[in-house]
Amino acid sequence: MSSILELKNLHVSVGEKEILKGIDLEIKAGETHVLMGPNGAGKSTLGHAIMNDPRYEITEGKLFFEGENITEEDTDKRAKRGIFLTFQDPVPVPGISLGSFTRSALEQGGEKHIKLWDFAKKCKEVCGLLNMDKSYIDRDLNVGFSGGEKKKAEIFQLLMLNPKLAILDETDSGLDVDAVKTVSKGVEEYQKNGGTLLIITHSTRILDNLNVDKTHILIDGKIVESGSSCLIAKINQNGFEEYCKEE
Amino acid sequence: MKEKTYIEDIDESIYDFRFKEDEEDVLGRGIGSDLIDEISKEKGDPEWMRQFRQRSLEIFHKTHMPNWGPSIESLDMDRIITYIRPKARMKNKWEDVPEDVKQTFERLGIPQAERESLSGVGAQYDSEIVYHNLRAEVEKQGVVYTDLETAMRDEKYSEMIKKHFMKLIPPTDHKFAALHGAVWSGGSFVYVPEGVKVEIPLQSYFRLNAESAGQFEHTLIIIGKNSYLHFIEGCSAPKYYAASLHAGCVELYVGENATLRYSTIENWSKNMYNLNSKRALVEKAGKIEWISGSFGSHISYLYPTSVLNGEGSSSEFTGITFSGNGQDLDTGAKVIHNAPNTTSYMNTRSISKSGGVNTFRSEVIVKPQAKGSKSSVSCASLMLDSISRSDTIPVMDIRTKDADIGHEAKIGRISDEAVFYLMTRGLSEEEAKALIVSGFCENVSKELPVEYAVEMNNLIRMEMVGSIG
Numbered sequence: 001m002s003s004i005l006e007l008k009n010l011h012v013s014v015g016e017k018e019i020l021k022g023i024d025l026e027i028k029a030g031e032t033h034v035l036m037g038p039n040g041a042g043k044s045t046l047g048h049a050i051m052n053d054p055r056y057e058i059t060e061g062k063l064f065f066e067g068e069n070i071t072e073e074d075t076d077k078r079a080k081r082g083i084f085l086t087f088q089d090p091v092p093v094p095g096i097s098l099g100s101f102t103r104s105a106l107e108q109g110g111e112k113h114i115k116l117w118d119f120a121k122k123c124k125e126v127c128g129l130l131n132m133d134k135s136y137i138d139r140d141l142n143v144g145f146s147g148g149e150k151k152k153a154e155i156f157q158l159l160m161l162n163p164k165l166a167i168l169d170e171t172d173s174g175l176d177v178d179a180v181k182t183v184s185k186g187v188e189e190y191q192k193n194g195g196t197l198l199i200i201t202h203s204t205r206i207l208d209n210l211n212v213d214k215t216h217i218l219i220d221g222k223i224v225e226s227g228s229s230c231l232i233a234k235i236n237q238n239g240f241e242e243y244c245k246e247e
Numbered sequence: 248m249k250e251k252t253y254i255e256d257i258d259e260s261i262y263d264f265r266f267k268e269d270e271e272d273v274l275g276r277g278i279g280s281d282l283i284d285e286i287s288k289e290k291g292d293p294e295w296m297r298q299f300r301q302r303s304l305e306i307f308h309k310t311h312m313p314n315w316g317p318s319i320e321s322l323d324m325d326r327i328i329t330y331i332r333p334k335a336r337m338k339n340k341w342e343d344v345p346e347d348v349k350q351t352f353e354r355l356g357i358p359q360a361e362r363e364s365l366s367g368v369g370a371q372y373d374s375e376i377v378y379h380n381l382r383a384e385v386e387k388q389g390v391v392y393t394d395l396e397t398a399m400r401d402e403k404y405s406e407m408i409k410k411h412f413m414k415l416i417p418p419t420d421h422k423f424a425a426l427h428g429a430v431w432s433g434g435s436f437v438y439v440p441e442g443v444k445v446e447i448p449l450q451s452y453f454r455l456n457a458e459s460a461g462q463f464e465h466t467l468i469i470i471g472k473n474s475y476l477h478f479i480e481g482c483s484a485p486k487y488y489a490a491s492l493h494a495g496c497v498e499l500y501v502g503e504n505a506t507l508r509y510s511t512i513e514n515w516s517k518n519m520y521n522l523n524s525k526r527a528l529v530e531k532a533g534k535i536e537w538i539s540g541s542f543g544s545h546i547s548y549l550y551p552t553s554v555l556n557g558e559g560s561s562s563e564f565t566g567i568t569f570s571g572n573g574q575d576l577d578t579g580a581k582v583i584h585n586a587p588n589t590t591s592y593m594n595t596r597s598i599s600k601s602g603g604v605n606t607f608r609s610e611v612i613v614k615p616q617a618k619g620s621k622s623s624v625s626c627a628s629l630m631l632d633s634i635s636r637s638d639t640i641p642v643m644d645i646r647t648k649d650a651d652i653g654h655e656a657k658i659g660r661i662s663d664e665a666v667f668y669l670m671t672r673g674l675s676e677e678e679a680k681a682l683i684v685s686g687f688c689e690n691v692s693k694e695l696p697v698e699y700a701v702e703m704n705n706l707i708r709m710e711m712v713g714s715i716g
Binding site: 051053054055074075076079080084085087090091093094095096101104105108109140157161 | 662663664665667668669670671672673674675676678679682683685686687688689690
C-alpha cells in the first residue's frame with residue numbers, strides 16, 4: 001500500500017521550547033494509527049504541526065504527503081490535498097452557518113459546484129448517523145455549541161468532506177459515554193469508506209469499536225514505542241508510568 | 248495642471264467672486280452670494296429657496312469648522328468651489344478617475360456608461376425608463392416619487408416642501424449643513440399618503456445617474472399616518488467626485504403609526520470627505536428603521552439621528568462601517584427620546600484594517616417627559632491587524648428615572664486561531680478572513696434586500712483583498 005503521510009525526523013518548537021524531538025512516522029493509505037501519551041507529551045503539537053499551525057515551527061526534519069514534500073506548504077494547500085484536522089476546541093465563527101461553511105469548504109476541496117439538493121441529502125444522512133438535529137446545519141459555526149456539539153460538528157465536517165487523511169485530536173475528551181459512542185460511530189463510518197486515520201488520544205474509549213493498525217506511544221516529544229493494537233490494552237492496564245520511568 | 252482642465256470652458260465672469268467678511272474663515276471664503284444666485288438662477292428656484300440659500304451662505308461663513316472629530320483641514324475648498332459652479336458639473340475626465348475606483352467598477356460588473364456617470368464624467372446614463380416604470384407603479388397609490396428640484400417648482404408640493412425642507416437639519420446645525428443649504432442640488436422627494444403601504448422598495452439607485460445626483464443632494468421623505476415605505480439610497484458602486492466633498496442631507500418625516508425603513512450602502516472613493524447629515528422625526532407609534540453601510544471615503548462624519556417625538560414611537564439602527572488604509576471614519580447614531588414609552592435599539596459593527604481608524608459614537612438622550620422609555624445600544628468592533636484602530640464613545644443623557652437603558656460594546660481582533668481553523672478546511676488566509684468579516688457583518692446583511700446583501704458581501708471581499716501582507 002502506498003504511503004499517505006510520512007514524517008522524517010520532525011522537530012517542532014514553540015518559541016524557544018522544543019516540543020517534538022525527532023518524530024519518524026509513516027501512515028499508509030487506509031490504515032488507522034493511534035497516538036497515545038500523557039498530557040504534555042506533544043500529541044496535539046504533532047497534529048497541529050502536520051497542518052502548519054503558525055504557532056508551531058518545524059525546526060528540523062521533513063513532512064511528506066503522498067510522497068510529496070509539504071514541509072513548507074500553507075495550511076489551506078495541505079487541506080486541499082486532503083488532510084483534515086479536528087480541533088479539541090473549535091473556534092466559534094458568528095454569522096456563518098455550519099451548513100454554508102461546510103459547503104464552501106467542499107468547494108475549496110475541488111468539487112466545483114455542489115447541487116443544493118445533493119448537499120442537503122448528504123447533510124441529512126450524516127446528521128442521522130451522528131444523532132444531530134438538522135437544525136444544527138443552520139446554526140452559526142460552533143457558536144454556543146456545547147463541548148459535545150462541537151465535537152459532533154467536527155465529525156460532521158469530516159464525513160461531509162471525506163478527506164484522505166483525518167487527524168483526530170482528542171475527539172473523545174470531555175464527552176459523556178453516549179456522545180463517545182456517537183462520535184466513534186461517525187469515525188467508524190469514515191474508516192469504512194476507506195479513510196486513513198491518525199487518532200490522537202490519551203484515553204481509549206473512542207477506540208473500542210475501531211480497527212487499529214498501529215499504536216504509538218509519545219513521551220516527552222519522542223515516540224518511545226510502536227506496536228499493534230495490543231499496546232492499547234497494555235496502556236489501559238498500566239498507564240504511561242513505565243515509559244515515563246525510563247526517561 | 249489637472250485642475251485647470253476642469254474649468255477651462257467656464258465663463259470667466261463667474262470667477263469674480265468677492266472676498267468678504269471674516270478673516271478667520273479661510274475655508275470657503277470663495278463662495279460668494281453671486282455664486283449662490285447663479286445656482287438659484289440655473290435651477291429656477293422659487294424666491295423662498297433663493298433667500299434660503301443666501302441665508303444659509305451667511306450662516307456658513309459665520310460658523311466654525313467642527314473641531315471634535317477627524318481632521319478635515321486638508322479639505323480643498325477651492326476645488327470644491329469649482330465643482331459647485333453649475334456649469335462645471337459633470338466635467339470630470341475618465342482618465343482622471345482613480346484606478347481603484349475603476350477596478351471596483353470592473354469587479355462589480357457595472358456598464359461603462361454607468362461607470363462614467365457614477366464618476367461624474369459627462370455622459371449621463373439613461374436609467375429613466377426603469378425609473379419611470381417604478382414611478383408609474385407607485386403613482387397609482389398616490390405616492391409621489393420624484394426629484395426634489397422638480398417637486399419644489401410644482402405648486403402641488405411646494406408648500407409641503409417649504410414646510411419641511413431643512414427644518415429637521417437647519418443650516419445652523421453645523422458648517423456643512425449651512426453649506427448644504429446654500430448649494431444643495433438634486434436628490435429625491437417622496438411623499439406617501441395616509442394609509443398607503445408601498446410594497447416594493449423605492450430605490451434611488453435608478454436615479455443616481457440623473458444630472459442632479461451629486462455631492463450636495465437632498466433627500467426629503469414624508470410618509471403619512473399608518474403608511475409603510477422602504478427606501479433604498481445609494482449603491483455599492485463607488486462614487487467619485489474630484490471635488491472630494493460630500494455634504495448631503497436626508498430628512499425623514501414618519502407619521503403616526505407609520506413605518507419607514509431607510510437603507511443605504513455608501514461607498515465613496517477614498518479621496519472623499521463624507522460629511523453627511525441624516526435625521527428622522529417620528530410621530531406617535533411610528534417607527535424608523537435605519538440600515539446603514541459605510542464604506543470608502545477618506546474621512547466620514549455620519550450619525551443618523553432619530554427624534555422620537557410621539558408617544559410609543561421607536562427607532563432601530565443597524566449599521567456597519569469598514570475602514571481601511573488612510574481612512575478615518577467617525578460614525579454612529581443618535582436618538583432623542585422626546586415622548587413617553589419610546590424605544591430605541593442600535594446594533595452596529597465596525598471593521599478596521601491596514602491602519603484604518605473607526606470611531607463609533609452613540610448618543611442616547613432621554614428627556615424628562617420620556618417616561619417608560621427603553622434604549623439598547625450594542626456595538627462591536629473588529630480589528631484585522633495591530634496597526635488599525637477602533638474607538639467607542641458612548642454618550643447617555645438620561646433625564647428621568649423611569650427609563651431602561653442598556654449599553655454593550657465589544658472590541659476585538661480577528662483571532663489567528665480562527666483563521667487557522669478555517670484554513671484547515673481549505674480556505675486561503677484571505678478567504679478565511681473575509682468569511683470571518685462577512686459573518687461579523689451578518690446582522691446588517693441579513694437586513695438588506697438580497698441583491699444588496701450580495702453586493703455588500705462582494706464589497707467586503709474586495710476590501711479584504713490585499714489586506715494580507
